[in-house]
Amino acid sequence: MNQTEIREGFLNPLSSDGQRILHENIDLNSIFDENEKLIEIINRVGHGIMDDDSKIPKSLGELAIKRIEWYFREKNDKKFKINEYSYFFNEDIYENDVVCFHLLAQAIAQQYNTNSREARLFFESQKRIIEERLNRMNTEFRNYIVDNTLDELLNNITTLKWTDLINLISSKKISLEDLLLSGGEIILNEDDFRETFYTEIEDWQERRIESVYNELVGYKVKELILTQIIVQNTEEYLKNIKEKLAIIDIHPKIKKLSEELEKQLKKLTEKYSEFYGSGSGFSNEFDKAEKLMKEAFPPCVLKTIEGVKSGNRNDAIVLFLTSFISYSRLYPQVFKNNENISISDVDPNLDITFNEILPIINEAAENAVPPLFEDQPQEKINIVSKLGFGMHSEPKLENEGETKWYTPMSCEKIKIHLGNLCHPNKACKKIGNPLSYYSMRKWQLKKDGKLNNTSKDSSKKKDKKNK
Ligand code: SF4
Numbered sequence: 001m002n003q004t005e006i007r008e009g010f011l012n013p014l015s016s017d018g019q020r021i022l023h024e025n026i027d028l029n030s031i032f033d034e035n036e037k038l039i040e041i042i043n044r045v046g047h048g049i050m051d052d053d054s055k056i057p058k059s060l061g062e063l064a065i066k067r068i069e070w071y072f073r074e075k076n077d078k079k080f081k082i083n084e085y086s087y088f089f090n091e092d093i094y095e096n097d098v099v100c101f102h103l104l105a106q107a108i109a110q111q112y113n114t115n116s117r118e119a120r121l122f123f124e125s126q127k128r129i130i131e132e133r134l135n136r137m138n139t140e141f142r143n144y145i146v147d148n149t150l151d152e153l154l155n156n157i158t159t160l161k162w163t164d165l166i167n168l169i170s171s172k173k174i175s176l177e178d179l180l181l182s183g184g185e186i187i188l189n190e191d192d193f194r195e196t197f198y199t200e201i202e203d204w205q206e207r208r209i210e211s212v213y214n215e216l217v218g219y220k221v222k223e224l225i226l227t228q229i230i231v232q233n234t235e236e237y238l239k240n241i242k243e244k245l246a247i248i249d250i251h252p253k254i255k256k257l258s259e260e261l262e263k264q265l266k267k268l269t270e271k272y273s274e275f276y277g278s279g280s281g282f283s284n285e286f287d288k289a290e291k292l293m294k295e296a297f298p299p300c301v302l303k304t305i306e307g308v309k310s311g312n313r314n315d316a317i318v319l320f321l322t323s324f325i326s327y328s329r330l331y332p333q334v335f336k337n338n339e340n341i342s343i344s345d346v347d348p349n350l351d352i353t354f355n356e357i358l359p360i361i362n363e364a365a366e367n368a369v370p371p372l373f374e375d376q377p378q379e380k381i382n383i384v385s386k387l388g389f390g391m392h393s394e395p396k397l398e399n400e401g402e403t404k405w406y407t408p409m410s411c412e413k414i415k416i417h418l419g420n421l422c423h424p425n426k427a428c429k430k431i432g433n434p435l436s437y438y439s440m441r442k443w444q445l446k447k448d449g450k451l452n453n454t455s456k457d458s459s460k461k462k463d464k465k466n467k
Contacts, residue, residue, distance in 0.1 A: 008149045013101035021098045032061040045090040064100040071125035076272040109241035111258035115401020117344040173228040269348045296441035300421040307367035323408045
């Protein structure tokens with residue numbers, strides 16, 4: 001296939017072109033059968049994988065699993081080499097890949113919640129595939145396919161207003177700051193830019209006009225809109241499949257694909273857990289994710305664990321302690337990385353959540369006067385909700401994403417709302433959030449060799465208690 005033959009389905013498997021390819025090529029019964037045409041393409045366009053048979057997908061089912069695998073490894077495997085999956089970015093895989101996209105959507109919708117880690121891996125991998133495919137095109141063709149795909153996505157609207165993208169803006173996929181606006185309209189094309197700002201730029205040299213347009217808009221804004229609309233449509237598509245699956249039976253081969261995907265993700269998670277468990281490889285000595293060290297807790301946290309009195313109990317434990325303990329154990333770098341993540345991104349099987357985080361929160365609830373869950377058992381559900389697992393009695397992966405993982409309160413907020421917990425010491429003067437206090441003290445205590453093993457011991461005790 002040459003580049004001019006590629007149509008919108010290469011970037012957007014949900015386009016009319018993608019739908020056509022799906023209907024012409026789908027045969028659910030054979031998705032795990034060896035596919036000679038696919039093997040021939042992989043042998044022709046795959047790079048550096050011929051020495052290892054396991055790297056060559058031989059059926060559409062295997063190709064679908066590789067589609068998630070490559071993204072997972074790119075995110076978590078420090079030794080990852082993108083060339084191992086180069087066939088995904090070659091036009092010749094196009095039709096097989098469109099089918100795999102739809103197979104994966106079915107498999108994920110049948111097995112997981114639409115907010116689950118697996119669903120997010122699917123959405124994010126689609127975004128990365130689009131970016132990488134665009135990056136590998138020559139400029140002329142890249143602009144051509146972006147214009148065509150975007151026209152179809154926007155139903156050939158001639159004047160795009162920011163209100164047309166309200167769903168993308170409200171879900172924070174696009175910020176208004178990314179867009180160049182004039183009277184509510186989004187300026188996308190160079191001609192519109194010249195016309196709209198005619199009086200401001202009429203004395204400018206041609207080169208300057210082009211360079212300012214490219215700086216403010218150019219193809220980067222079109223590509224951002226295009227990519228995020230496709231991701232949003234993919235999210236909607238998954239929700240629709242899930243609704244349909246509630247009333248129809250899933251095909252046994254799709255069920256098999258779900259199971260194979262689950263097995264592969266489990267293997268990958270275990271293999272790369274060193275990177276995954278420490279916050280996707282972002283951590284450093286100062287704020288890395290590791291066993292909790294009680295010696296480094298700030299006074300407000302110690303006071304909450306020791307027992308708070310009625311009046312403050314609920315907010316102190318549900319709002320303050322739950323987020324502090326969970327982030328300090330799993331993702332202490334939250335404010336530095338400024339990235340929205342979920343607990344399962346850093347604790348994939350929720351083992352740490354059950355064995356190390358919830359026991360401390362339960363201990364604080366038990367020590368409260370009177371014990372929190374005795375007269376207010378519904379607060380257990382609120383704790384689960386603040387961990388990002390919706391309004392349920394315990395955290396379950398399938399419910400993740402129904403609520404947000406609540407970030408730790410700042411000292412300023414604690415002083416206003418939970419003033420009786422704040423008894424600042426000398427170290428408090430240097431920080432603005434109990435989480436920063438914890439990272440700083442932990443680092444200091446380690447440096448001074450003053451950490452003992454109580455943290456490890458206490459977590460072992462809780463492990464036992466939990467069994
Ligand atoms: S200053 Fe901040 S960290 Fe220190 S006790 Fe008060 S709320 Fe806690």
